[in-house]
Amino acid sequence: MTSKPELKGRPELRGRAARLAHLLPTGRAQAARTPFVLLVVLLLGGGLIGLLVLNSALSEGAFRLDDLQRETKELTDEEQALQRDIDAYSAPDALQHRARELGMVPGGDPAFLGPDGKVKGVPSAASAARAPLVLAPEALATATAPLPSPRSTLPSPHATTTPGR
Numbered sequence: 001m002t003s004k005p006e007l008k009g010r011p012e013l014r015g016r017a018a019r020l021a022h023l024l025p026t027g028r029a030q031a032a033r034t035p036f037v038l039l040v041v042l043l044l045g046g047g048l049i050g051l052l053v054l055n056s057a058l059s060e061g062a063f064r065l066d067d068l069q070r071e072t073k074e075l076t077d078e079e080q081a082l083q084r085d086i087d088a089y090s091a092p093d094a095l096q097h098r099a100r101e102l103g104m105v106p107g108g109d110p111a112f113l114g115p116d117g118k119v120k121g122v123p124s125a126a127s128a129a130r131a132p133l134v135l136a137p138e139a140l141a142t143a144t145a146p147l148p149s150p151r152s153t154l155p156s157p158h159a160t161t162t163p164g165r
Helices: 016-021 025-088 092-101
Strands: none
Touching: 016 025
């Protein structure tokens, strides 16, 4: 009978056990396991580092989002305040009050021109009630002289005028 050489550290097997023993890895297979373990450790470590970087980026984005939302709220509040100011200045009562401060008076009845050139309506002059005149600060220095009367604004009969002007 021929005897097979005995594997290192293994007893001699017979029958079915011998056939299955050939399927078990030998010493060289133990060495191939080390790169696999290193690969798995590297993949797990890389995955953990990737998750840490991703989590940090998401946290930074959340802080930036909070800052932008706060800034948007402040700008919206400012816009609403400015809109309220515009609405207050453009109200009819405020416009009338400001116009009177500037010396404006309500206009009279208007007249309209038709497409054929005829005047429709009877125009009337603005009311002659004089509102107090409000001057700009730089005009106050020159306003010390009395205001000219309406008669003095008419041209003098002795003044010479040039035709065409």
